[in-house]
Amino acid sequence: MTVPPVPSAPRTGRPGELAIDVRNLCKKFGDHTVLDGIDLAVPRGTVFALLGPNGAGKTTTVNILSTLLAPDSGTVRIAGHDLAAEPARVRAAIGVTGQFAAIDDLLTGSENLVLMGRLHHLDRAETRRRSETLLAQFGLTEVGGKLPTTYSGGMRRRLDLAMGLMGRPDVVFLDEPTTGLDPRSRREMWDVVRELVAGGVTVLLTTQYLEEADQLADRIALLDGGRIVAQGTEAELKRLIPGGRITLRFADAQALGRAELLLDHTAARPEELSLDVVGPADVPQVRSLLNLLDSERIPVDDIVLHTPDLDDVFLALTGRPQNDRKQEASR
Amino acid sequence: MSTAITDSVTMFTRQTRRLSRYPELTVIVLAVPLVFLLLFVFVFGGTLGAGLSAGATGDRSDYTNYVMPGILLMTISLVAAGTSTGVTQDMTTGIMARFRTLSISPGSVLTGHALASVLQSLISLAVVIVVGLIIGFRPEAGLLGWLGTLALLLGLSLAIAWLAVAGGLIARSVETASNFSAPLTVLPFLGSGFVPTDSMPGPLAGFAENQPFTPIMDTLRALMLGTDLGAGTAAVAAGWCVVLTAIGYAWSRRVYARPRRA
Numbered sequence: 001m002t003v004p005p006v007p008s009a010p011r012t013g014r015p016g017e018l019a020i021d022v023r024n025l026c027k028k029f030g031d032h033t034v035l036d037g038i039d040l041a042v043p044r045g046t047v048f049a050l051l052g053p054n055g056a057g058k059t060t061t062v063n064i065l066s067t068l069l070a071p072d073s074g075t076v077r078i079a080g081h082d083l084a085a086e087p088a089r090v091r092a093a094i095g096v097t098g099q100f101a102a103i104d105d106l107l108t109g110s111e112n113l114v115l116m117g118r119l120h121h122l123d124r125a126e127t128r129r130r131s132e133t134l135l136a137q138f139g140l141t142e143v144g145g146k147l148p149t150t151y152s153g154g155m156r157r158r159l160d161l162a163m164g165l166m167g168r169p170d171v172v173f174l175d176e177p178t179t180g181l182d183p184r185s186r187r188e189m190w191d192v193v194r195e196l197v198a199g200g201v202t203v204l205l206t207t208q209y210l211e212e213a214d215q216l217a218d219r220i221a222l223l224d225g226g227r228i229v230a231q232g233t234e235a236e237l238k239r240l241i242p243g244g245r246i247t248l249r250f251a252d253a254q255a256l257g258r259a260e261l262l263l264d265h266t267a268a269r270p271e272e273l274s275l276d277v278v279g280p281a282d283v284p285q286v287r288s289l290l291n292l293l294d295s296e297r298i299p300v301d302d303i304v305l306h307t308p309d310l311d312d313v314f315l316a317l318t319g320r321p322q323n324d325r326k327q328e329a330s331r
Numbered sequence: 332m333s334t335a336i337t338d339s340v341t342m343f344t345r346q347t348r349r350l351s352r353y354p355e356l357t358v359i360v361l362a363v364p365l366v367f368l369l370l371f372v373f374v375f376g377g378t379l380g381a382g383l384s385a386g387a388t389g390d391r392s393d394y395t396n397y398v399m400p401g402i403l404l405m406t407i408s409l410v411a412a413g414t415s416t417g418v419t420q421d422m423t424t425g426i427m428a429r430f431r432t433l434s435i436s437p438g439s440v441l442t443g444h445a446l447a448s449v450l451q452s453l454i455s456l457a458v459v460i461v462v463g464l465i466i467g468f469r470p471e472a473g474l475l476g477w478l479g480t481l482a483l484l485l486g487l488s489l490a491i492a493w494l495a496v497a498g499g500l501i502a503r504s505v506e507t508a509s510n511f512s513a514p515l516t517v518l519p520f521l522g523s524g525f526v527p528t529d530s531m532p533g534p535l536a537g538f539a540e541n542q543p544f545t546p547i548m549d550t551l552r553a554l555m556l557g558t559d560l561g562a563g564t565a566a567v568a569a570g571w572c573v574v575l576t577a578i579g580y581a582w583s584r585r586v587y588a589r590p591r592r593a
Contacts, residue, residue, distance in 0.1 A: 066432045091434040102425035106349040118341040119435050121334065147352075163429070 019202035025074035036226040049217035058206035095169030101160040110144035120167035154185025174205040244281035249302040281305040335436035342443020400551035401524025411495035412509035414448040418499025419508035448492035471557035486572035493579025543571040
């Protein structure tokens with residue numbers, strides 16, 4: 001996939017303007033509150049990740065922003081257009097890739113793209129040119145003439161995404177774009193998203209994977225139970241919780257005891273013969289710890305570094321681990 | 332308006348391509364009416380022909396001529412089952428949701444399905460009529476009679492197609508998508524499709540005479556056999572086609588526009 005990115009149409013609107021501007025979005029299904037006052041501000045040309053467990057409201061948010069579902073209250077502006085007043089203009093500005101590849105299995109990959117081109121009212125030449133470019137960009141040229149039933153999961157997702165891009169959208173919604181993909185396909189999908197952003201597109205993606213948000217997003221919102229519990233860059237979010245720790249393990253209780261006396265900010269776990277040193281888990285800290293222990297001739301068996309990750313942030317903010325709530329499985 | 336036509340043509344083209352990629356569907360759809368045609372002509376036809384009308388004695392060839400309209404309506408109903416399944420498939424695979432996020436004419440997805448269904452009906456009807464001719468169906472229609480037959484079959488196909496689209500939209504799974512068309516398949520039996528309605532007991536005859544398929548079948552029979560056609564019956568038949576098309580269309584658009592959960 002070393003093909004140059006698809007050239008983008010000139011983006012309209014003022015620089016710095018928000019591509020997605022959501023205020024106080026609420027949605028209930030019966031008595032069940034799914035979204036409880038969501039605010040989102042996504043600047044043009046950036047990637048925004050909505051991170052949360054199943055049932056947090058991610059898909060509902062995407063469905064509302066992509067005009068599939070009407071909100072109960074709140075205002076939404078996409079690419080400068082009000083969702084309630086100008087849904088057709090919003091539709092013309094967006095591309096959507098859902099959780100399940102929404103492709104026609106009785107049409108070839110290439111025909112699927114041509115169908116989308118027609119529905120975007122591109123002329124024949126433009127449709128052909130653009131579908132060929134997208135097939136090449138997504139590594140699908142060789143299978144473009146085959147039915148998608150012969151594709152791998154990763155290829156189906158890429159075709160699905162390519163279909164969402166036929167109309168040169170300003171804003172792209174990706175709902176769990178890599179759920180169910182193997183690690184290699186996931187990495188390929190990430191490359192595709194990065195290329196997209198390099199072309200000036202704004203991306204809002206939902207994911208259950210911390211690493212995915214980490215890898216792709218400029219800003220991340222943690223969604224839990226229909227509320228945004230935190231929002232910011234990865235670094236900002238990690239600053240919300242205490243720093244990391246270094247776990248040292250010793251061969252015997254005597255070494256453990258001496259180390260505990262020697263070092264500051266420790267918490268010993270005698271039954272595991274290990275000692276947690278709270279603080280930064282980086283190279284200088286490791287070096288100084290080991291030097292100190294060396295100078296006192298205390299041997300260390302094993303050393304493990306814990307840097308805070310988004311999981312820790314989620315745990316700290318909601319009081320439970322991120323993937324601990326399977327009961328609210330997606331509809 | 333022009334995008335409504337362009338988008339509908341795009342969707343119609345998509346559907347016809349799907350049908351050509353999946354010819355098994357058309358074969359399955361055709362198998363049932365053909366089996367019924369052979370069954371009723373060769374197994375029951377001799378006996379049923381004798382009882383067609385009081386007084387005059389008929390035979391197998393008379394019954395073949397009599398049963399043809401019922402078989403044709405059954406063909407349309409079975410095509411409808413396939414149409415519903417296709418619509419439900421679009422819903423469950425998520426491609427319908429994709430279409431709904433596009434800036435296209437809202438009804439075009441449905442129009443594409445309905446028109447492709449009509450095309451499939453016409454092809455299937457032609458096959459059934461040809462098989463009928465081979466086994467002894469002897470129509471006596473002139474050009475006008477055939478044009479009338481075509482117009483009525485077209486009208487009914489369109490009506491049933493729109494009902495099928497609505498049925499596909501409200502179905503919850505592909506397995507149940509064709510449920511709605513099952514009663515349609517039975518309607519020719521509970522009408523003048525296989526035996527004259529005056530041979531049925533009171534309440535059943537009452538239903539049979541007044542259900543929409545009976546005037547349509549009577550009109551088709553008269554048109555194809557060149558017999559006397561009551562002007563009133565033909566008008567009722569055409570009226571039913573218009574009314575059913577309107578109901579199916581309005582219902583489909585309504586269900587399509589209804590917001591859904593996810």
